[in-house]
Amino acid sequence: MAPVVGIVANPVSARDIRRVVANATSLQIADRANILLRVLAALHACGVRDVLMMPENGGIRAHVERGLMRARGNGTSRGEDIYPALHTVAMPVTGTVADTHRATAEMRRAGVSALVVLGGDGTHRAVAAECGTVPIAGISTGTNNAFPEHREPTITGLATGLAVTGRVPPHIAFAANKRIDVSLNSGASGGTVTDMALVDVALVTERYIGARALWRTENFRELYVTFADPEVIGMSAIAGLLEPVGRDESGGLMVRLSPDRETRGDCRKGITTLHAPIAPGMMARVGITDWRRMPAGVAFVPEVAAGSVALDGERELSFTERDRLSLTLRDDAFRTVNVAAVMRHAGQYRLLTGTPVPVTAAF
Amino acid sequence: MAQNPFPLGKDELLKAYRTMRTIREFEERLHVDFAKGDIPGFVHLYAGEEACATGIMMHLNDNDRIASTHRGHGHCIAKGVDVHAMMAEIYGRSTGACRGKGGSMHIADLSKGMMGANGILGAGAPLICGAALAAKVRGDRGVGITFVGDGASNQGTFLESLNLAAVWNLPVVFVVENNGYAESTAMEWAVSCDSYVDRATGFGMPGVTVDGTDFFAVYEAAGEIIRRARDGGGPALLECNMVRFYGHFEGDAQTYRAKGELEAIRASRDCLTILSERVIEAGVIGRDELQAIDREVNGLIEDAVRAAKAAPLPVAEDLLRDVYVAY
Numbered sequence: 040m041a042p043v044v045g046i047v048a049n050p051v052s053a054r055d056i057r058r059v060v061a062n063a064t065s066l067q068i069a070d071r072a073n074i075l076l077r078v079l080a081a082l083h084a085c086g087v088r089d090v091l092m093m094p095e096n097g098g099i100r101a102h103v104e105r106g107l108m109r110a111r112g113n114g115t116s117r118g119e120d121i122y123p124a125l126h127t128v129a130m131p132v133t134g135t136v137a138d139t140h141r142a143t144a145e146m147r148r149a150g151v152s153a154l155v156v157l158g159g160d161g162t163h164r165a166v167a168a169e170c171g172t173v174p175i176a177g178i179s180t181g182t183n184n185a186f187p188e189h190r191e192p193t194i195t196g197l198a199t200g201l202a203v204t205g206r207v208p209p210h211i212a213f214a215a216n217k218r219i220d221v222s223l224n225s226g227a228s229g230g231t232v233t234d235m236a237l238v239d240v241a242l243v244t245e246r247y248i249g250a251r252a253l254w255r256t257e258n259f260r261e262l263y264v265t266f267a268d269p270e271v272i273g274m275s276a277i278a279g280l281l282e283p284v285g286r287d288e289s290g291g292l293m294v295r296l297s298p299d300r301e302t303r304g305d306c307r308k309g310i311t312t313l314h315a316p317i318a319p320g321m322m323a324r325v326g327i328t329d330w331r332r333m334p335a336g337v338a339f340v341p342e343v344a345a346g347s348v349a350l351d352g353e354r355e356l357s358f359t360e361r362d363r364l365s366l367t368l369r370d371d372a373f374r375t376v377n378v379a380a381v382m383r384h385a386g387q388y389r390l391l392t393g394t395p396v397p398v399t400a401a402f
Numbered sequence: 403m404a405q406n407p408f409p410l411g412k413d414e415l416l417k418a419y420r421t422m423r424t425i426r427e428f429e430e431r432l433h434v435d436f437a438k439g440d441i442p443g444f445v446h447l448y449a450g451e452e453a454c455a456t457g458i459m460m461h462l463n464d465n466d467r468i469a470s471t472h473r474g475h476g477h478c479i480a481k482g483v484d485v486h487a488m489m490a491e492i493y494g495r496s497t498g499a500c501r502g503k504g505g506s507m508h509i510a511d512l513s514k515g516m517m518g519a520n521g522i523l524g525a526g527a528p529l530i531c532g533a534a535l536a537a538k539v540r541g542d543r544g545v546g547i548t549f550v551g552d553g554a555s556n557q558g559t560f561l562e563s564l565n566l567a568a569v570w571n572l573p574v575v576f577v578v579e580n581n582g583y584a585e586s587t588a589m590e591w592a593v594s595c596d597s598y599v600d601r602a603t604g605f606g607m608p609g610v611t612v613d614g615t616d617f618f619a620v621y622e623a624a625g626e627i628i629r630r631a632r633d634g635g636g637p638a639l640l641e642c643n644m645v646r647f648y649g650h651f652e653g654d655a656q657t658y659r660a661k662g663e664l665e666a667i668r669a670s671r672d673c674l675t676i677l678s679e680r681v682i683e684a685g686v687i688g689r690d691e692l693q694a695i696d697r698e699v700n701g702l703i704e705d706a707v708r709a710a711k712a713a714p715l716p717v718a719e720d721l722l723r724d725v726y727v728a729y
Binding site: 050051053054055056058059060065067068069096097098101134244245246247248249250251345346357359 | 408597611612618627630
């Protein structure tokens with residue numbers, strides 16, 4: 040059966056307060072649609088003929104359909120269809136993250152081979168919560184975006200197309216990813232997972248969700264990351280600039296931050312001051328008390344008694360002294376398309392030449 | 403009493419609740435009295451949208467100017483306009499904020515920095531650019547806030563004002579109150595770029611979208627945007643996604659809404675309920691304290707209606723009074 044690729048494109052990412060407190064990007068709806076057209080063209084070039092898309096009322100699909108219509112109508116495709124057929128998941132649109140959850144679950148049930156995701160870390164988290172074993176191909180259209188790698192979307196589309204059509208061996212095409220499960224007031228039997236993060240869980244003293252974003256460093260208390268990458272921005276950057284931990288390593292990093300504003304920037308014993316890019320264009324000094332590795336499968340109970348839990352850079356849950364909170368990192372929690380590995384393989388085995396070397400012949 | 407986790411002290415939280423409750427009671431009473439035929443003219447109710455006006459106006463003082471819309475009662479109350487004078491104005495009485503000659507859509511009080519509700523869609527934006535230019539020239543750190551609905555954001559005046567504010571780096575905040583419907587037309591049928599933040603970006607200013615039913619989300623975002631404008635950082639756009647509990651105007655049958663839509667938003671997106679549950683749950687304010695405010699506000703609105711009904715109507719000579727103003 041020909042592979043079908045699912046697409047989740049979030050029209051409301053990159054709209055938060057970090058456009059004012061920092062200089063975060065505002066990717067326009069028309070640009071998001073252009074990204075999708077590039078992905079669709081690449082998927083079609085690899086043999087994908089059907090794509091299933093999440094419905095939304097933010098305008099992305101309308102712009103994409105207009106692009107498809109113009110390509111077919113004005114002759115740029117020279118009589119050939121250069122895009123796959125676009126289908127939409129039949130579901131009501133609420134304009135909330137519930138749409139992403141539901142669309143992902145529906146696509147998984149429909150048997151899509153991969154999910155191309157346009158959004159920030161929050162959108163990818165919502166997809167990862169429901170995608171099961173379906174691999175994600177992430178495209179960054181959000182604010183901090185530590186999880187999706189920055190790359191030309193055409194290449195992400197190509198890699199996804201090559202992966203789902205079986206032209207690259209699965210052990211090369213797909214990579215395992217980590218997540219941190221957040222449990223609030225679970226019972227003795229372990230209870231249910233309240234939520235999870237793909238990159239970072241930050242505990243801050245604000246006990247209201249408000250504008251969601253994190254930028255007041257004086258309120259930062261504890262940080263848990265699945266990977267600590269000095270090349271990204273946001274919470275993961277704080278950890279990454281202390282002790283890098285790769286996406287493909289087991290476990291993550293836990294960091295305790297200084298609760299005292301006065302310690303910021305001084306050389307008091309036991310406090311390390313770090314200058315970190317906590318948001319786009321926003322460098323901030325944060326006091327670090329200590330940090331340690333966070334092994335997979337070990338539940339961490341925070342010292343912070345009350346505050347908010349920020350998942351992948353956004354406040355999502357608040358907790359009080361009465362609540363029991365624990366955090367557990369899981370290795371191999373979900374899969375992504377390993378774009379770099381797929382494209383390297385495509386080059387080595389000339390998959391995009393007229394007579395590609397069969398995969399079986401390469402081993 | 404538990405430690406206050408919110409960005410406002412208890413007194414400020416009570417003030418916010420009182421303001422939102424006052425708007426709600428004011429509008430609920432107008433809904434009833436308009437249906438009875440007691441009120442002349444036309445009214446557009448702000449019920450359901452209280453968190454937006456209140457979350458923004460908590461950051462302003464009387465020196466800051468706002469320019470409102472046809473749905474302006476909430477803006478007036480949150481900016482501090484006297485409720486008795488507003489009610490009398492809507493009842494068309496000579497004790498009204500504009501001596502009974504403006505009605506619901508033209509309430510103004512310059513002493514409070516309220517430049518007026520406005521029956522002309524998109525007309526507030528250029529007015530506020532003028533006020534903001536004056537504040538900038540005077541150097542008094544004043545800011546201007548203009549409100550516009552999702553429908554009126556298509557007006558040329560609004561788009562020209564975005565450009566002007568950006569070119570002159572004016573201390574203006576453009577607030578798009580997006581309740582999903584331009585009168586009866588859903589946004590996706592009428593707004594080409596689909597996102598108001600995209601519009602702001604096109605004019606070279608930052609735009610932010612928040613949940614307009616969450617008082618704290620509006621308060622926090624508005625605080626940063628207004629501080630930036632006050633400090634000379636220039637204009638910005640704030641989109642508040644919100645819901646209105648009544649029709650576009652009183653008497654609107656709302657046939658454009660899906661079945662059950664109104665009941666659903668009243669049940670799950672009532673900004674007053676959301677705020678009160680948060681502060682009670684946090685242990686900062688007791689339910690009895692909020693109920694005391696409810697009773698007090700009830701009395702205030704009741705008294706405002708009683709006073710309005712007892713006040714005299716304008717006389718014929720008032721017709722030509724205040725038409726021209728000497729500077």
